[in-house]
Amino acid sequence: MAEHPVEDLCAQLIRFDTTNHGGGSSEGERDAAEFVAQHLSAAGIEPTLLERAPRRTNVIARVPGTDPTLPPLLIHAHLDVVPADPTEWTVHPFAGEIRDGYVWGRGAVDMKDMCATLLTVLHRWTTEGRAPRRDLVLAFVADEEDNGEWGAHWLVDQHRTLFDGVAAAIGESGGYTVRATTADGQPVRLYPVATAERxxxxxxxxxxxxxxxxxxxxxxxxxxxxxxxxxxxxxxxxxxxxxxxxxxxxxxxxxxxxxxxxxxxxxxxxxxxxxxxxxxxxxxxxxxxxxxxxxxxxxxxxxxxxxxxxxxxxxxxxxxxxxxxxxxxxxxxxxxxxxxxxxxxQAVQAPVDSPWFTAMADALTAEDPEGVVVPFCMGGGTDAKAFAPLGIDCYGFAPLWLPENFDHRHMAHGVDERVPIEGLRFGTNVLDRFLSSV
Missing domain, CATH: 3.30.70.360 (Alpha-Beta Plaits)
Structure with a gap:
């Protein structure tokens, strides 16, 4: 089975309008969830679709590892996006247009990019006959952009056994390039990985x-x-x-x-x-x-x-x-x-000095040897708040290379949200290294 170009998968995911208006009002994640489920099935992975309400769909799957004695790792990514006004955009926010070296559209960096990189890694493994060391629990969830009542928090409340034994989790908002300079003006590429959030x-x-x-x-x-x-x-x-x-x-x-x-x-x-x-x-x-x-x-x-x-x-x-x-x-x-x-x-806090963090840092620096990986605390929040109370160490790690003068922080929830194609390819390789070795 040929590997799907990650930028094409990202563009296709963006074309599903999964707008979350808040307060339970949403366009629904069902169509995007079915797309994800089809790609998981094509990679030989059996998906399960779970809904608290019609069209508020979550996709859960488990990828068997080669060493069943190792505790599983959870990878969670959300399918919903915040609203976007087409009149403010250069391109239609749900066109999923690929141009000028970027994939444009709502959700490009928050966070259909990681959904695409993860699916690409899974396709690659199937093509090459590879598998992770430990079991991976995959959760493509609804409702992160509101309060998780139709997504991660509901899954934890009603389907807790899906996460039994999971030791750690990775999710959004970490592992992306931040360009800084030394005291004498030399450029440095930082890669912050979230080990906490307020x-x-x-x-x-x-x-x-x-x-x-x-x-x-x-x-x-x-x-x-x-x-x-x-x-x-x-x-x-x-x-x-x-x-x-x-x-x-x-x-x-x-x-x-x-x-x-x-x-x-x-x-x-x-x-x-x-x-x-x-x-x-x-x-x-x-x-x-x-x-x-x-x-x-x-x-x-x-x-x-x-x-x-x-x-x-x-x-x-x-x-x-x-x-x-x-x-x-x-x-x-x-x-x-x-x-x-x-x-x-509640706030989330995971160990900085841990094999998980070391493996993330190693995967990043293998692709960017001059990069410097640092821990950070998120100012906002993610679905990690649903999983951390289960005793799971939660990290923000959605690797992405970013070019000069690209303001990642203004892309999420902003106008003309877009993600660089080279960044997606970098993220795919980093995620592959991490998930294959950890």
């Missing part, structure tokens, strides 16, 4: 007061109470809190770039980030917790003081910081504001 705690704040006429004095105004509390929260400067992953990032990156690293105080950490230049973007959002107001709602008429006001806060919590963070949140909000969790997913 927890996701979306909060709903509520204040109540006395409804009344907008022209009259009212010292019990729910809106002003809420605004004052949200301002205190937004203005608060959270202290630096360095986790093992972030400390390792600073020391290893500083060594690679010849940059002096001082982590002794909050100001010293901020100064170190400035000295890191472009590499600072990898860590700048994960030296602190964060509480970001995103939604305000109150009132229905300009001359009516409402009796209820609410705000939503996107809160990101570093590993091990939950208690101290929420104690301080409650102090800042004060007694007149109630809070509740809309989402509360």
């Amino acid at each position: 927890g996701t705690s979306h909060l709903l704040l509520t204040t109540t007061g006395r409804a009344g006429h907008g022209s009259r004095r009212n010292d019990d105004n729910a809106v002003t109470t809420l605004i004052a509390a949200v301002h205190r929260l937004a203005a608060h400067r959270w202290p630096v809190r360095l986790t093992p992953t972030v400390e390792a990032f600073f020391h290893q990156t500083g060594k690679a770039l010849g940059i002096h690293v001082d982590l002794s105080t909050d100001d010293a950490v901020d100064d170190t980030l400035r000295r890191l230049g472009p590499a600072a973007k990898i860590a700048e959002n994960t030296v602190r917790n964060s509480t970001t107001p995103t939604v305000l709602s109150a009132g229905y008429k300009v001359n009516v003081i409402p009796g209820l006001a609410q705000a939503r806060i996107d809160t990101r919590v570093l590993p091990g910081a939950d208690t101290e963070l929420f104690t301080e949140v409650d102090r800042l909000l004060g007694p007149d504001v109630t809070r509740e969790f809309l989402t509360n997913q």
Whole structure:
């Protein structure tokens, strides 16, 4: 069976509109899931399609390894994408167009690229009669772009036995090229691999007061109470809190770039980030917790003081910081504001000094001998939050080579999302090396 060009597989996957609008509203992942299942079957792998609701489809499969005594490895990738407005794009976001050395379209880097590289590796193994050392559990899931209730979290809740014995997992957001420079201006290619990610705690704040006429004095105004509390929260400067992953990032990156690293105080950490230049973007959002107001709602008429006001806060919590963070949140909000969790997913932390990380680093540097692999903590979140509570060490490793002046961070969820063809081919080779040897 001939190997399918990875760029063609990526383009075909993009052409399936799997838009996730949030709140359970979606175009559905079914068509893309069936495409994946067909390619797994063609590679001699038996897929299982699982749905919590019609068209919210997950594909699960197991690839037998040559050594059954080794614990399995999970590879998870999501099939859904965020919305895209065609009027803003150079090409239609679901055209899956290949041009100028790139595959264009929504999901190109988040994360139908990894779906394509993984399928390509599996086709290659079938053609060449190869197999991995350990069993691989494959999960192409729905609903990552919302809260996983139709995808990874549902699978863990209702089909937990699928993941029995799994020791580690790889998923999105890691193993891609970050171009930096040394202190004397020499170029360096970093490859950050995620060994942690901040927890996701979306909060709903509520204040109540006395409804009344907008022209009259009212010292019990729910809106002003809420605004004052949200301002205190937004203005608060959270202290630096360095986790093992972030400390390792600073020391290893500083060594690679010849940059002096001082982590002794909050100001010293901020100064170190400035000295890191472009590499600072990898860590700048994960030296602190964060509480970001995103939604305000109150009132229905300009001359009516409402009796209820609410705000939503996107809160990101570093590993091990939950208690101290929420104690301080409650102090800042004060007694007149109630809070509740809309989402509360715990932070993820896996060992940096592990055979898994070493194998990922070896696979990357085999393809780019001058590359430097460093650990990092994701500022956001992935489906790793569903799998980590099972005792699985979760890593962000979706290898991808990126050219000069390509802003990977702006591609995901951005306009004109695209992925370089050479990057896909590099990622396929790295993934092949890793999965074959680990």
